[in-house]
Every structure is written in structure tokens, then in C-alpha cells.
Amino acid sequence: MDDVIAAIMTPPGEGGIGGIRISGRDAWVVAAQVLRSLSGKEARASRVRHLYTGQAVDPINGVLLDQVTYVRMEAPHSFTGENTVEVFGHGGPLNMKRLMAAFMVAGARPAEAGEFSKRAFLNGRLDLTQAEAIVDLISAKSERGLQQAIHQLQGGLTEAVGTIESALLLYTAALEAQIDFPEDEVTSEDLAGLRKELVGWRRDLKELERSADAGRLIREGILVAIIGPPNVGKSSLLNALMRYERAIVTEIPGTTRDPLEEYVNLQGFVFRLTDTAGIHETDNPVERIGIQRSMEYLRQADAVLLILDAGDDGATRQLSPGLGEAIAAKEHVIIVLNKADLPARIAEEEIAVLFPGRPVVKTSILRGEGLGPLQDTLINEVFNGRVPASEGYLAVNERHKAALGDAVRSLEQAEQAIAGGLEPDLIVTDLRAALNALGRISGKSADESIVEAIFSHFCVGK
Ligand SMILES: Nc1nc2c(ncn2[C@@H]2O[C@H](COP(=O)(O)OP(=O)(O)O)[C@@H](O)[C@H]2O)c(=O)[nH]1
Numbered sequence: 001m002d003d004v005i006a007a008i009m010t011p012p013g014e015g016g017i018g019g020i021r022i023s024g025r026d027a028w029v030v031a032a033q034v035l036r037s038l039s040g041k042e043a044r045a046s047r048v049r050h051l052y053t054g055q056a057v058d059p060i061n062g063v064l065l066d067q068v069t070y071v072r073m074e075a076p077h078s079f080t081g082e083n084t085v086e087v088f089g090h091g092g093p094l095n096m097k098r099l100m101a102a103f104m105v106a107g108a109r110p111a112e113a114g115e116f117s118k119r120a121f122l123n124g125r126l127d128l129t130q131a132e133a134i135v136d137l138i139s140a141k142s143e144r145g146l147q148q149a150i151h152q153l154q155g156g157l158t159e160a161v162g163t164i165e166s167a168l169l170l171y172t173a174a175l176e177a178q179i180d181f182p183e184d185e186v187t188s189e190d191l192a193g194l195r196k197e198l199v200g201w202r203r204d205l206k207e208l209e210r211s212a213d214a215g216r217l218i219r220e221g222i223l224v225a226i227i228g229p230p231n232v233g234k235s236s237l238l239n240a241l242m243r244y245e246r247a248i249v250t251e252i253p254g255t256t257r258d259p260l261e262e263y264v265n266l267q268g269f270v271f272r273l274t275d276t277a278g279i280h281e282t283d284n285p286v287e288r289i290g291i292q293r294s295m296e297y298l299r300q301a302d303a304v305l306l307i308l309d310a311g312d313d314g315a316t317r318q319l320s321p322g323l324g325e326a327i328a329a330k331e332h333v334i335i336v337l338n339k340a341d342l343p344a345r346i347a348e349e350e351i352a353v354l355f356p357g358r359p360v361v362k363t364s365i366l367r368g369e370g371l372g373p374l375q376d377t378l379i380n381e382v383f384n385g386r387v388p389a390s391e392g393y394l395a396v397n398e399r400h401k402a403a404l405g406d407a408v409r410s411l412e413q414a415e416q417a418i419a420g421g422l423e424p425d426l427i428v429t430d431l432r433a434a435l436n437a438l439g440r441i442s443g444k445s446a447d448e449s450i451v452e453a454i455f456s457h458f459c460v461g462k
């Protein structure tokens with residue numbers, strides 16, 4: 001880690017300012033070959049974390065490259081925890097490239113994607129959940145996703161897990177001490193106390209594990225398939241939620257052939273809405289391909305809006321065989337009775353029998369009615385009635401989920417070991433395994449390969 005790395009840290013393209021970050025023990029030695037004071041003398045930056053104005057020159061022939069500002073930071077008081085220099089020039093792509101080249105000539109090497117953050121992790125400046133939060137924050141597509149990432153960057157998940165980790169460590173260390181000094185025998189009261197704690201920890205960890213699904217939906221967006229028979233208003237609904245005429249709407253059944261997929265931000269959540277071809281029996285080969293795609297979307301979707309025409313008699317008549325079954329297999333389905341402006345001909349009892357327990361929303365997309373309740377119902381349904389509050393988001397991802405699952409299993413085994421009256425050292429083995437699993441979340445006990453995988457998702461310059 002002794003080499004000096006450098007990268008352009010601002011996005012490519014024209015902008016007011018472009019920044020270059022240089023990090024490593026000799027960062028200033030490298031930077032000083034390029035930087036000059038305003039009057040063209042050797043740059044000093046004698047005070048750390050002060051912004052200086054000066055020039056950047058070609059280190060070989062001294063030709064002026066740009067007017068810049070620069071700031072020097074000393075280890076460990078920088079993002080990476082190393083000596084760091086940040087240089088700000090005029091943000092043009094060619095200008096930044098030329099400045100960057102000057103620092104390369106002066107002895108820096110281009111940083112790999114995420115290398116600054118990786119150094120920050122290796123120097124103990126951030127843990128793995130915070131590193132992941134940086135990626136989430138930069139790529140956030142919604143207000144909620146952003147809040148989740150910021151909370152995680154503050155150490156939200158590490159803190160939640162850390163409380164259990166410390167308590168678990170205390171018990172484990174106490175048990176180990178008692179094993180080493182057999183005169184302090186492990187009493188059955190000790191074990192009963194531990195067992196009680198184990199139940200509580202397991203419940204808390206399981207709760208965190210469950211929140212991984214909500215975390216993913218907030219981060220990646222919620223895939224919603226708009227499904228139903230032809231001509232019920234599926235494309236109209238997409239347009240209404242997008243607030244512009246995205247999909248073609250006609251009174252001709254079979255207008256939509258290809259599924260359309262669009263991002264839309266509803267109440268701070270990102271949705272990937274897909275308008276699909278109407279599902280019905282048909283011999284038209286083009287329509288049939290469209291219908292197959294509709295069924296694929298139906299299977300993939302996080303939630304399904306099944307649209308029916310309330311003005312058409314009999315829900316049963318509107319459904320093709322196969323659709324009902326596919327719907328029944330989905331966890332989150334909302335029945336939308338559209339065209340509520342027309343005389344109602346679908347009996348709600350029939351809906352209740354066909355789709356037991358599914359929420360039903362009446363809309364008239366034509367009149368713009370019922371769309372608010374539909375959004376509320378959708379969000380409520382997707383998060384199982386527990387819409388995450390704005391504060392207190394935990395960005396539990398698949399990696400955390402796996403570690404939490406392993407920890408829960410090890411704690412379970414420890415419980416069984418106690419119940420079965422096994423030797424204390426066997427109990428300790430399970431407790432240590434649980435600690436190890438929890439340590440993977442923050443990175444205390446993560447493999448090199450996991451660390452590599454996380455930082456490879458970063459952009460260059462971060
Ligand atoms: N009366 C009435 N007509 C509607 C409503 N929503 C959509 N329509 C009409 O139903 C027809 C089919 O709409 P479209 O969105 O193309 O349905 P799709 O085939 O399910 O995508 C169009 O003529 C729409 O104007 C509604 O709420 N009330």
C-alpha cells in the first residue's frame with residue numbers, strides 16, 4: 001500500500017471544477033512536483049487541511065497546465081487514512097486528463113476502481129457495510145434509497161449487529177475462562193442465563209435478516225407487472241402513473257404487444273412498472289409471443305397489479321385459464337377493478353372467492369380516480385404492511401443476509417448443545433462460529449475474495 005495512487009474523482013465531462021485525488025505515503029512528494037504557488041514558486045501547503053491557490057505545471061518542462069486549488073491531508077486524517085492531496089482544476093475532460101498525466105509522470109499510478117475506499121477499509125476508516133453504503137449512495141435512484149444508504153454510512157447495521165456481538169463475546173469469553181480454570185465450574189444457572197440470551201439474539205438477528213427483502217426493494221426498485229385481459233386499461237394505468245402518454249392506448253384489444261418497462265418514482269420509492277400484453281386465448285402468433293412475455297413478467301415481478309374491467313360482467317369470464325393459477329402463486333397481488341365510472345357488473349363476492357385475501361382497489365383511470373389509494377395499497381402490500389419509516393432504514397443486502405442466517409444457525413446449535421447438556425467447549429465452538437459469521441458483516445472476519453468483490457463495484461476515483 002506504499003505506492004501513491006491518483007484518480008480523477010469527478011465525473012467525466014464539462015463542469016465548473018474537476019478534482020484529482022492522490023493518496024499514499026509520498027502523496028505530497030508526488031504532488032509537489034506538479035504544483036506551484038501563485039507566483040510560480042515551489043508549492044508549500046505548509047498547513048494541512050488548508051486550501052491553497054496555485055498553478056499546476058508539467059513536471060518535465062515546467063509548462064503551465066492550469067490554475068488550481070489544492071489541499072494536503074496528513075495520515076490518518078483523510079478518507080483513506082493515508083497522506084492525501086486533493087487538487088481542483090477547471091473541469092474539462094481534456095484538461096483533467098492532462099493534469100492526471102502530469103501526476104503520473106511525477107510518480108503516481110492510476111488508482112483501480114474503489115481503491116481509495118479499499119485503503120480506507122484496510123486502514124480501519126470504514127467497515128464493509130459503510131463501503132457498501134457508498135456504492136448504494138452514489139447509485140441511489142430514489143429518496144428512500146438515498147436515506148437507506150446514508151443511514152448505513154453512519155454505521156446503522158454495524159451498530160445493530162455490534163450490540164449483539166459484544167454481548168455474545170462477553171459470554172463466550174466468560175465460558176472460555178471457566179473452561180481454562182476448571183475450579184470455576186460452569187454452573188447450570190450460567191447456562192440457563194446464556195440460553196435465554198440466545199433466544200433474544202436469534203430473534204433480533206432473524207428480524208434483521210427479514211429486512212433484507214425490503215432493503216433490496218428500496219435499493220433496486222420494485223418490479224411491478226401490470227397484468228390482465230385485453231382492453232381493461234393496463235396501458236392507461238402505466239401512463240397515469242408515469243404522468244405522460246408512454247404507452248399506446250386504444251379501444252382496440254391487443255394494442256400492446258411488447259412489454260414496456262419504465263422507472264417511476266412513487267412516494268419516494270422506485271418502481272419498475274411493466275405494461276404487458278393482455279392475456280387471453282388467441283391464435284394470433286404475434287399476440288401469443290406477447291402473452292408469453294407477460295407471463296414471464298408475472299413470474300418475475302415483486303408485485304402484480306391484476307387489472308379487471310369492472311364494467312364487464314363476470315371476473316371469471318375475463319380470466320384465461322393458467323392466469324388464475326399463476327396469480328395464486330404470487331405473494332403480492334392487488335386486484336384493480338378499473339372503469340369504475342361504468343355501471344358495475346363484477347360482483348365483489350366473486351372477486352373474494354377467486355382471489356381470497358387479496359386487496360381490491362377500484363379505479364377510474366379515465367377520470368383519474370383511485371390512483372392515490374392504489375399507490376398506497378401497492379406500497380403497503382410490497383412491504384407486508386410495514387412500510388419502512390424514513391428514519392431507521394437498514395440496508396440489509398444478500399451478503400449480510402447470508403451472514404445473519406449463518407449466525408442464527410450457530411446460535412441455534414449452541415442452544416441445542418446447552419439443552420443436550422453437552423460440554424462447555426462444544427457450546428463455545430458454536431458461539432465462536434456465530435461471532436465469526438457476524439464479523440463478516442462489518443468485515444472483521446471477511447475473506448479477501450469478499451472484500452475484492454465489494455470494492456470492484458466502485459467507480460474509479462472513489
Ligand atoms: N370508461 C373507462 N374507460 C377506460 C378507463 N381506463 C381505460 N379506458 C379505456 O379502455 C380502452 C383500453 O385501454 P388500454 O389502456 O389500451 O387497455 P389495455 O389493453 O389493458 O392496455 C381505451 O379506450 C381506454 O380509454 C376507465 O377508467 N374508464
Ligand SMILES: [Mg+2]
Nearest residue numbers: 234235255256
Ligand atoms: Mg395495452
